[in-house]
Amino acid sequence: MPILHRSSRARAIAALALTASTILAGCGSDDTDPAPATTATSVPGPTGGRAEPSAPAAAAAVTVNVDDMAFSPGNVTVRVGDTVTWTFADSVPHSVQGIGDKAMGINSPILTTGEWSYTFTVPGEYRYLCSLHPDMRGTVTVE
Numbered sequence: 001m002p003i004l005h006r007s008s009r010a011r012a013i014a015a016l017a018l019t020a021s022t023i024l025a026g027c028g029s030d031d032t033d034p035a036p037a038t039t040a041t042s043v044p045g046p047t048g049g050r051a052e053p054s055a056p057a058a059a060a061a062v063t064v065n066v067d068d069m070a071f072s073p074g075n076v077t078v079r080v081g082d083t084v085t086w087t088f089a090d091s092v093p094h095s096v097q098g099i100g101d102k103a104m105g106i107n108s109p110i111l112t113t114g115e116w117s118y119t120f121t122v123p124g125e126y127r128y129l130c131s132l133h134p135d136m137r138g139t140v141t142v143e
């Protein structure tokens with residue numbers, strides 16, 4: 001028992017000493033350079049690679065025309081991070097509405113003119129239709 005007491009007390013003293021030295025070191029570096037260390041940790045690795053969805057360099061814009069009661073091209077293939085823009089130019093209004101849970105975010109207003117964009121961040125196949133003309137369908141494949 002006394003041995004245990006002694007060792008735990010020694011441990012406590014050691015912990016105190018560590019804490020004290022840490023505080024001292026902290027105080028000392030507060031005046032000098034804590035900011036550069038923080039900045040260094042937040043810098044992302046330069047070798048991101050293709051798997052990084054946040055790499056904006058490869059992002060592309062793809063346009064789908066909404067005209068003559070059809071989406072054209074009806075099937076487009078994009079890469080993660082790419083934005084698809086639907087351009088509405090028909091004499092009747094249309095919309096772009098995703099099919100299924102996965103495509104829930106694809107949900108444009110009903111438009112006759114103008115455009116609507118959606119950026120794809122998750123790979124997969126996204127099917128969509130026009131809510132007013134369900135025969136109008138298209139697919140976006142995200143690689």
Ligand SMILES: [Cu+2]
Binds near residue numbers: 130131132133136
């Ligand atoms: Cu339509």
